[in-house]
Amino acid sequence: MRPTERQLRAQLAFFHDFIRIQGAQGDPYAKVLGVPDNPYPHYEEARARGRLHRSTLGSWVTADHGLANQILRDRRVGVRKANGEKNPEFIAFDNSMLGVDPPDHTRLRRIAAPTLNHRMADGWRSRVQEICDRLIDDILAEDGPFDFMTAFAQRLPVAVIADLVGIPERSRADFHRISRRMVPLLEGVVTYEQTQSTEAAIKEITELLVDIIAERKAEPRDDMISRLLPLVDDGSMTMAELVPMVTFVPLAGSETTVNLIGNGILALLTHPEQWRLLAERPELAAGAAEETLRYDAPVQQYRRFAHEEIELAGWKVPVDGELTILAGGANRDPQVFPDPNTFDITRAVGADTLAFSAGIHYCMGASLAKAEAEIAFATLVRRIPRLRRAGPIRRGGSFIIRGMAEFPLATR
Template sequence: MRPSERQLRAQLAFFHDFIRVQADLGDPYAKVLSVPESPYPHFEEIRARGLLHQSSIGAWVTADHGLANQILRDRRFGVRKAGGEKLPEFIGFDNSLLGADPPDHTRLRRIAAPTLNPRMAEGWRSRIQEICDQLIDDLLAEDGPFDLMTAFAQRLPVALIADLVGIPDRCRDDFHRISRRMTPLLEGVVTYDQTQSTEAAIREITELLVDVIAQRKADPQDDMITRLLALVDEGSMSMTELVPMATFVPLAGSETTVNLIGNGVLALLNHPEQWRLLVERPELAAGVAEETLRFDPPVQQYRRIVHERLELAGCTLPVDAELAVMVGGANRDPKVFPDPNTFDITRSVGADTLAFSAGIHYCMGASLAKLEAEVAFQALATRIPRLRRAGRIRRGSSFIIRGMAEFPVAAR
């Protein structure tokens, strides 16, 4: 039976109070869940407790790069419990890659691969440049400060993904508006009002896509929906899987890119010598993307469920135990990354930063996200070399996705 509004509000209030108490008692994972301005000192506290320890919250936690990499690649861990129950951040992702374990995950990933492979990503470079130039033209036509997030970082990936998925021009404003309302699904829904809003957004995006699918049946194009429709016709996937695939894979990719761009520009402007270096050498833009993924990644943690009783890092983990893999901390593991707290766009990153996970759940849109960020950083440095902060930022409220809701900047 679905809990009532009163019950849900009471459960959420209890959860937040419990987290607050455990944080006050000194639990570093509870401090991370409290969404501080910077989680990075708390990742160091987690690392100081050993390779793996059980938080007072209940989850087993690690910020060690080697162990994090091992867990993310090990198929004894997944996103669903033995009875099929999903982790909270995957609720709503029915019939999609993000909420599936093998064998369904394997089949759906194979279906999505042709649309999201690295070779395909490079073919979008000129379109990404075109979108960036148009957005910057619009910004430079206005006087005064602007919000980097809403005026640039959010608009680039949504415009590109609308092209990739096959959203007609007449539906794009609605697609952008609904997509923004669905982001709490990736962040971990934390309030009753958010659950109501995201559920309504899912219904709206489903209606929009059903209409687009009908159009593509009548008028096929070179886009994701048309390619997936062919697979439905041949029986490789079902129509109930097509809509989630066309919704949630792009949503995950766009939100990662939004915050990769935002976090990267913030790091550059907070380190003026690095911004000046990029302005002088725009070819370093790809390095900015890689270093941002290490230094301040959009996704701060991945959570997994133990599928079988096992020994890990000297600990015995029961079936359905939850693990919190702190990739934001693993990406600053001093055993792997020298001088880890320094933002250096000339760094040779070397080891996998784990910013896009690893193993079978490695983000299929990683190549496209990095390409979008590279082109965006280069375009901003080339066309707005005097870009500067113009007010206080406002961060999001998620402990999974790290990014900004508002980032005021000025071009002059």
Template sequence: MESSERQLRAQMRFFHDLVRKLAAQGDPYAKVLSAPDNPYPAYEEIRARGRIYRSPLGTWVTTDHELANQVLRDRRFGVRKADGEKVPEFMNFDNSMLGLDPPHHTRLRRMTMPTLNPRIVERWRGRAEKICHRLIDDIMAKGDRFDLMTAFAHHLPTAVIGDLVGIPEEDREHFHHLSREIVPLLDGVVTYEKARSVDAAIAGMTELFTRIVEQRRVEPREDMISRMLPLVDEGSLSMDELLPLCMFLPLAGTETTVNLIGNGILALLRHPEQWRMVAENPDLAESVVNETLRHDPPVQTYRRIAHEPVELGGVVLPADGELAIVAAGANRDPQVFPDPARFDITRVSRNDTLAFSAGIHYCLGAPLARFEAEVAYRTLISRMPGLRQAGPVRRRGSFIIRGLREFPLSAT
């Protein structure tokens, strides 16, 4: 056991040292993996290498919108290697949809869709508005200054997704604590120590949801767990599949919304003329969502594995060849989005961003994240029109999830 732990530590240390070395030598993809506060210059360096290029790390990389969109919709690519190994390395999504390819992914996605159907999700708008107002009331009662992420952004999606999935009110603080421990799994920057912490948190989350599932057997409600338990009883869904769904759907959905809220408010405060536009016309909040998803999306990069040799952009990826799709770079492709580095909520474009992926892995929670962020922008701007940044932001240090750890604000 000690030998395997030493080996894993050595592998992780070697990988991180190699990334630092190649970044210093100018490899733009290694620069991205180093998780700089501003990765967008590195994305442009990648674009300058051509539609697709191979990093010395062995990964093919693209920021080309057309190629990225094509690969995300191409069934010849998936999230696992032919031998079943999941990617990225050091991640363990077990049986959740995040780590599965068809046919298992298709089956689980079909079972989950009723909970996240846009029509059902929209019913929660009033609940989200009440939560936003309550959070702002609490903030204003405590004083002028607050941290957007810890006082507001984290609480809204946790409450909404808790209702949707079926996490009891009394368990949500514990769920939030465990989620914080599992987040490095999504960040993709994992040390040995973090990997062990993630394993412990997953064990805790499994215990938590095992108990919640048993509660829902006795007292079913209008939530995902209650809706899916009959599928377990009839044998079309196993408990080993249900528990990861309970864990990772709320985690992924919460993280996307948290960072969409933070990134959008930061962009608006850096463009005060656009903040004023939303204050005068709250219906523009939806446009803020769209432009934030394009300009500074919460999820920056996806990875796909070729299931067979595939010709792409003039090169042939071999079977099991790994491709990094830099969605945040594709969302700034000048061939698709004019003046792409400019944040502009009045932008009119018929082209889709890749902020929620595309194809069979398109984010089921996209409608939920969109309306939560829209409600958050509307409420914050209407209740706190004089909101301003009150100190430097601190980013989370991830090349996958783009977000803020700290975002100090003042209401006046």
């Protein structure tokens, strides 16, 4: 039975109070869930408790890079419980790759691969450059302080995703508006109002996509929807799977890119010597994207459930035991990254970062996200070399997605 508004509000209030109390008593994971402006000292506290420790909130927690990587690649764990019960974090992602385990995940990932692969990302570079230049033209035309998140960081990935998915021009404003209302689904819905808003947004975007799908069926184009529709016809996937795939996978990918770009520009401006270095050596833009993913990752943690009893770092985790991977902490593990709290765009990060997860749930859009950030950083430092902060930032309220709601900047 669906809880009433009063019951849901009471449950959420109890949840927040419990976290606050446990955090005050010293539990590092509870402190992280309190969404501090700077969670990184709390990741160090978690690491100091061992490679794996049991939080007073019940989850087994790790900030150890090696163990985190191992868990994310372990086929004995999944995003759902052993009996298939969904992780509450992914309730809205039913039938999408984000919320299912093999064999459904394997099948859906294989279907999506042709649209979200490395070669596809390389082919989109000229389009990304075109959108970057247009957005910067608009910013320079205003000639005054602006919010970087709404003027650039949000608009670039959404424009790219709209092209990729196949959203017609007349529907893009609605697609952008509804997509922004759905972001709390990735962040972890924490208020009654967010619950209501996101449920309404799911209904609205489904209605929007049903119309677009019908249009693409009659007139196919070179986009994700058109490529997937024949698979519905031949039975490889269902319409109930197609709609979530063209909704939530692009949403997850675009939101990661939004905050990769925002966090990267914040880090570069906070470390002006790195901004100057990038201006002198624009070929370091790819390194700036990689270092941002390590230093201040858009996705800070992942949750998994044990599908059988498993032994990890001396602990026996029971069936359905919840495992929390503090990726933001693992990406600053001093055993893997020397001088981990230093932002250095010349660092050789490589594939060691867990910013896009690992194993079968590794983000398929990682190459496109990195390409967008690389082009954005190089273009911004070239066209607005005197970019500077113009006021205090306002962060989002998520313990999963790390980014900014407002980021005031000036062009000179």
